[in-house]
Amino acid sequence: MNTLDPREEIAKRLGLDSVPPVRFDSAEDVQERLAKNDYLSDEAIASVTFLADRLAKPVLVEGPAGTGKTALAKAVADATNSRLIRLQCYEGLDESKALYEWNYRKQLLRIQAGRSESSGVEEWSALEEDIFAEEFLLTRPLLEAISATDPVVLLIDEIDRVELETEALLLEILSEYQVSIPELGTVRAQQIPMVFLTSNNTRELSEALKRRCLYLYVGYPTVERERDIILARVPGITSALAEQIAQVVRSLRNLDLKKAPSVSETLDWARTLVVLGREEIGEHDAAETLHILLKYQSDIERATKELLGRARPLA
Amino acid sequence: MLNLLGDFIGELRAAGIPVSLSEHVDAARAVEVIDLANRSLVRSSLAATLVKDGDHLPVFYTAFDVFFSNRSWASAEELMGEEFDATQDGAPGASGDGPSRGLGGGAAGAMSAQELADLLYRALRDGDASALRQGASEAVSRYAGMEPGRPVGGTYYLYRTLRNLDLEGLEERLQGLGASSEDRLARQLARDEAAARVERLKSEVEREIRERLVDDRGSKALAKSVRRPLPEDLDVMHANREEMAQLERALRPLSRKLAVRLARRRRRRRRGPVDLRHTVRRSLSTGGVPIDLRFKPPRPAKPEIFVIADVSGSVASFARFTLHLVHAISSQFSKVRSFVFVDGLDEVTALFDGVDDPAEAVARINAEADVIAFDGHSDYGRAFSTFQDRFARDVTRRSTVLILGDARNNYHQAHADVIADLHRRAKAVYWLNPEPRSYWNSGDSIVGQYAAHCDGVIECRTLRQLEKFVGELS
Numbered sequence: 001m002n003t004l005d006p007r008e009e010i011a012k013r014l015g016l017d018s019v020p021p022v023r024f025d026s027a028e029d030v031q032e033r034l035a036k037n038d039y040l041s042d043e044a045i046a047s048v049t050f051l052a053d054r055l056a057k058p059v060l061v062e063g064p065a066g067t068g069k070t071a072l073a074k075a076v077a078d079a080t081n082s083r084l085i086r087l088q089c090y091e092g093l094d095e096s097k098a099l100y101e102w103n104y105r106k107q108l109l110r111i112q113a114g115r116s117e118s119s120g121v122e123e124w125s126a127l128e129e130d131i132f133a134e135e136f137l138l139t140r141p142l143l144e145a146i147s148a149t150d151p152v153v154l155l156i157d158e159i160d161r162v163e164l165e166t167e168a169l170l171l172e173i174l175s176e177y178q179v180s181i182p183e184l185g186t187v188r189a190q191q192i193p194m195v196f197l198t199s200n201n202t203r204e205l206s207e208a209l210k211r212r213c214l215y216l217y218v219g220y221p222t223v224e225r226e227r228d229i230i231l232a233r234v235p236g237i238t239s240a241l242a243e244q245i246a247q248v249v250r251s252l253r254n255l256d257l258k259k260a261p262s263v264s265e266t267l268d269w270a271r272t273l274v275v276l277g278r279e280e281i282g283e284h285d286a287a288e289t290l291h292i293l294l295k296y297q298s299d300i301e302r303a304t305k306e307l308l309g310r311a312r313p314l315a
Numbered sequence: 316m317l318n319l320l321g322d323f324i325g326e327l328r329a330a331g332i333p334v335s336l337s338e339h340v341d342a343a344r345a346v347e348v349i350d351l352a353n354r355s356l357v358r359s360s361l362a363a364t365l366v367k368d369g370d371h372l373p374v375f376y377t378a379f380d381v382f383f384s385n386r387s388w389a390s391a392e393e394l395m396g397e398e399f400d401a402t403q404d405g406a407p408g409a410s411g412d413g414p415s416r417g418l419g420g421g422a423a424g425a426m427s428a429q430e431l432a433d434l435l436y437r438a439l440r441d442g443d444a445s446a447l448r449q450g451a452s453e454a455v456s457r458y459a460g461m462e463p464g465r466p467v468g469g470t471y472y473l474y475r476t477l478r479n480l481d482l483e484g485l486e487e488r489l490q491g492l493g494a495s496s497e498d499r500l501a502r503q504l505a506r507d508e509a510a511a512r513v514e515r516l517k518s519e520v521e522r523e524i525r526e527r528l529v530d531d532r533g534s535k536a537l538a539k540s541v542r543r544p545l546p547e548d549l550d551v552m553h554a555n556r557e558e559m560a561q562l563e564r565a566l567r568p569l570s571r572k573l574a575v576r577l578a579r580r581r582r583r584r585r586r587g588p589v590d591l592r593h594t595v596r597r598s599l600s601t602g603g604v605p606i607d608l609r610f611k612p613p614r615p616a617k618p619e620i621f622v623i624a625d626v627s628g629s630v631a632s633f634a635r636f637t638l639h640l641v642h643a644i645s646s647q648f649s650k651v652r653s654f655v656f657v658d659g660l661d662e663v664t665a666l667f668d669g670v671d672d673p674a675e676a677v678a679r680i681n682a683e684a685d686v687i688a689f690d691g692h693s694d695y696g697r698a699f700s701t702f703q704d705r706f707a708r709d710v711t712r713r714s715t716v717l718i719l720g721d722a723r724n725n726y727h728q729a730h731a732d733v734i735a736d737l738h739r740r741a742k743a744v745y746w747l748n749p750e751p752r753s754y755w756n757s758g759d760s761i762v763g764q765y766a767a768h769c770d771g772v773i774e775c776r777t778l779r780q781l782e783k784f785v786g787e788l789s
Binding site for chain 1: 335345360672
């Protein structure tokens, strides 16, 4: 078999002089280097990140809110010494906010400046060529990531918030790493950026988008991993307390709650307990601080009842 | 490897996971660049390239375990470097192991029941994975009584093994000191921890049984027996308890997604058609050039929904799901009224009022609705007559009536004229039938008599079909 390495293939298509070196040697390497940046990955996260780099494909990260999807992109950027370029998606996001926009004020100035010099008709075509040059282009996150010459990690956050039609904007970038601008031509990437898309799964993404990405589901961590995350991220915590916190959180997630506690809320809780100077969690502390983990009154009532055996939380 | 991958993808497609050609290519490329000796790495790499929906992952993992079982991995590792392809056919059967791992279990009895229980207890307490594997293997040899060649999926063997293991006793022992603690929280934590550990034992036993079955019958044959449909494709009427729980879990995100989609669609068509008169009048101020287009206000298209659901035993779960779904997106309708019946009919709309979670209200229906007039066998005719007497006058041209049931009338009178009357009053009458189409009008099913007066009779057996129908309602 004589298949072309995917990175070589893309480098050739982009017209790069040399194939950019891979960022990670192996999945273990990913895991180690992310851990150095205080991001504890599991095997799935590490292997998908490794593959994304090796196959030069974007990663679609899905999972409940607050499980470290955005943090993953940040940690990868730190671990590879890259710049993080972030596009926060929202309903109504369009081309001019995501890709590029012509700086029409500057174009107008240019035209006016031209008028005072000469007013020949033949000048017009030269002028027109001039005002649709890169100089007059305002780059937005996607174009910026593509045209960057330094190493970048592109994070497209909460992609499920944009309309189905807007998704199509991304397809060219995701599969070809290029942007076509009608007046200017095609801007090709100067390197192979790493791309992460996150989604909270509020709607189905289109098949076309999914097909172009590697898929990573980030769920709630296991008790052991959550304990390690707490130990890594909360300074001054004892491992016994971290273990206990992780167990409480697991028990809470087993209850049928409206909104299960996320990892970031767990960390907040752990920090609170450290500030309060607790060595272990008693019933009383738990009841008093439960509102940090749970955001709905009905959830808090339910958790107090099931976990602590009280009908009503303390005031 | 490529052939094995092809077979594996064939199995995924058969299980309902859509795998496109380009995803196949990605998977093939991925296995070229990773360390094939690391099984879990291969697993997560294939998952990343082939599965694009978190709900499909459990199905993927089951199929992966069958096609790439631990043991074929061990033998594959030996062959690595020479020719990986050679394992593709032989792998499942060829991995000859010690007699103790063979089918039926040669070495059973090497350990007494007490010793086995102790071994498992210690393994779970210390979180010792290899001891746990040994214990699970021993337990399967001892208790499962596996017979070669039987075309089963292994649930029966699993049940037999677990029944003999006294899991409750084990769980109690694992709770240990925590259980007697003063602190209620500590007690609860100990309980959850023990339960989680016993769960680990269960999955270990399940894996062991599956591997032996692979040894016995080969991956492809076994894959067919353990293949489970995706949650959205489960037949609601024949779901067992575990599948039912799965459906309940799938329902919540489903209704949320549906609500978001409908709200978006409504917002997008906020503007009605161009209002020509108004536009022309506006254009006078710009010298007759219609610069400023005016639109008619949007038609308030939110329909009123009447749900009339059979909640007798056979179709109760289907009715519950539909009620849940319809009420979860009730903001998309101007009004939702729900009625349930067996042989009497009762309105349950009030149960849903002011309740955040429709699931709670649905759970209360059984206890609070007064639906049995005589013997508790469904009587569609009687229920419909009651509806006509008490509620039919509320049905107007803006109402859509949904009737849920299998129309198995126990040979009572049909009273199809009620449906005809409803059809005249309402915007539309739909009948959702959870039975397969081929069963309709057989036995005491009289759906055909009602169908004549409905705008549509829809076969609705799975969540996917239900979602599709409800999505098109508003």
